[in-house]
Amino acid sequence: MNQAEGQGIAMVKELPSILRKFALEVRRSKISTESDFNYFATRYFARLAKMHVTGVEDLPDENEVKDVHVYRIVSGQEEVATLPRSTQQGAAAQGMGKELVQGFTRAELMAFSAELLETEHAVIKEIAALRANPALYSQKVLALKHHFAEPLQKMLLPGGVLLSSDEGWAAYDDCVGVLASLSPLPRLNYNPALSLAAREGLLQENESVAPRELCSRFGTFDETTGSAVAQSVCFNQIIPQAIVLQLVVDDDYPTRGNRVNLLSAEFTDIGVCFHGSTCNIILASHYTANEDLPLKLGAPKLPSSFDYSLNLNTHKFQVMAPAAVEEAVASDVLTSLSPDAALNAPMVTAELQSTTMTLSCIQPQDVNFTVEGSNDATVIFGFSSGHVIASLGCADPSVNVVDRGCLLRVKDKLATVQLFFPAPGEYKLQISADVTNAGKYHKVLEYLITVRGCTVTAPVRFPTTFLQSQSCYLITPRQGVLSAKQDFTEFVVEVPQPSSVSGVAVLSGSELLYLERSRKRPTLWCGRVRLEAGSCKLSANIDGSCFEIYTFAVN
Numbered sequence: 001m002n003q004a005e006g007q008g009i010a011m012v013k014e015l016p017s018i019l020r021k022f023a024l025e026v027r028r029s030k031i032s033t034e035s036d037f038n039y040f041a042t043r044y045f046a047r048l049a050k051m052h053v054t055g056v057e058d059l060p061d062e063n064e065v066k067d068v069h070v071y072r073i074v075s076g077q078e079e080v081a082t083l084p085r086s087t088q089q090g091a092a093a094q095g096m097g098k099e100l101v102q103g104f105t106r107a108e109l110m111a112f113s114a115e116l117l118e119t120e121h122a123v124i125k126e127i128a129a130l131r132a133n134p135a136l137y138s139q140k141v142l143a144l145k146h147h148f149a150e151p152l153q154k155m156l157l158p159g160g161v162l163l164s165s166d167e168g169w170a171a172y173d174d175c176v177g178v179l180a181s182l183s184p185l186p187r188l189n190y191n192p193a194l195s196l197a198a199r200e201g202l203l204q205e206n207e208s209v210a211p212r213e214l215c216s217r218f219g220t221f222d223e224t225t226g227s228a229v230a231q232s233v234c235f236n237q238i239i240p241q242a243i244v245l246q247l248v249v250d251d252d253y254p255t256r257g258n259r260v261n262l263l264s265a266e267f268t269d270i271g272v273c274f275h276g277s278t279c280n281i282i283l284a285s286h287y288t289a290n291e292d293l294p295l296k297l298g299a300p301k302l303p304s305s306f307d308y309s310l311n312l313n314t315h316k317f318q319v320m321a322p323a324a325v326e327e328a329v330a331s332d333v334l335t336s337l338s339p340d341a342a343l344n345a346p347m348v349t350a351e352l353q354s355t356t357m358t359l360s361c362i363q364p365q366d367v368n369f370t371v372e373g374s375n376d377a378t379v380i381f382g383f384s385s386g387h388v389i390a391s392l393g394c395a396d397p398s399v400n401v402v403d404r405g406c407l408l409r410v411k412d413k414l415a416t417v418q419l420f421f422p423a424p425g426e427y428k429l430q431i432s433a434d435v436t437n438a439g440k441y442h443k444v445l446e447y448l449i450t451v452r453g454c455t456v457t458a459p460v461r462f463p464t465t466f467l468q469s470q471s472c473y474l475i476t477p478r479q480g481v482l483s484a485k486q487d488f489t490e491f492v493v494e495v496p497q498p499s500s501v502s503g504v505a506v507l508s509g510s511e512l513l514y515l516e517r518s519r520k521r522p523t524l525w526c527g528r529v530r531l532e533a534g535s536c537k538l539s540a541n542i543d544g545s546c547f548e549i550y551t552f553a554v555n
Contacts, residue, residue: 121300138179159313193289194271386435
């Protein structure tokens, strides 16, 4: 897989939002011909990628060309201001506007969905936890620091949650300081009319409708005492805890308007709409819902106390217990290997393109060996340089050896090859190497293996490996076919050079689930993942680019 394909995996969650916004811009620009469409698309995506296309005029920065109206009513007087979009995003405490366009249909948004309602209630619960004890919630934000990938300016959180950061850790540190200084705030009352108004706000036809007007369709404000309404929107997050974390940190918005919204004592009521990967939150005070609402929404049940640990996407991902991680590491063949095993092993030299490559036969020490009464064997060798691959073949062409018939794993110039023999016979294990990074491999070592007394069985599939797999050492799982029927599958991956790898993730179905970096062993990434039937890919973010390293089948 090339670099561009790897980067595409990381963007899979953002693509729907990107395309919806592009479609909106096309309609706003009143484009009617194919040539105009192609020209506009070139300019639009060049701006998105921060690139210049020769011979094509750059599209102005979207922050420079759009204004938005911000509405608020205080003491019965309506204040209307026209602010630049960048200011409007930072002034969320006064009510946000045009960022809400998603292009959903009314039927989609107004249809009852128990699953979406559960997410909406979970968002309200998370906001309730934030307001109940901001100082304690600050520890949850602080816990993110362990997952901050400095080269990427992103939080690669266990379970696939990705929090970007334009400011770096400074925005999170600022949030911790503010929350730690706050006293508990009153609990917000759930108001179903505000949730319906939030749904209206996601309709394309309401892209320029102020939050107050949306709310007025489902309820009334008490103008005798003064009222307030505000709106905060989170894009590209589907986990309730991540939605609130993204809003309360409010990275890249100097005035922290979304944070002000969630922590304001001025508001008494809350409503939430979650659809796609967009969460629209409306807060209000002195607002009463109409009696004949078009959709009946049950109120969330909030507990008397809250859990302030950082637990994300537990439906798809679970953190591995430290004892389970240690057990997986201890069971690996290289763990028990003596540090000087390669020095005491027989040496083999190979001349490749004016370069001498040295290999050590650690286990077994003879390149001709016999396997008695077993379908399995393991070969361990060391090598001095380059990139190595392995391939197993049988002298009997009727014996089916799937793919390369083995699993090669590399760590610190030590290689272990896991072999499976479907039947007795004569086998050949060939080791090839590329010492110039030119993609040309030459045979450097060959094992001749005689297998006797084993059972005749179907061949075993191993994970498919890719070029970048030697940046990561797969400890578990090592079988190529995994099960979607079991609750969770354990993944443990060792990264010998952690400075070059920012994150390791499992792509299952449409979800990219980042593993957790071990606190005790920073070179280990681990986690328990609930897999979907189909295929499962293990990828690594290496020097800022996402590469596929192993692929498994999932039945």
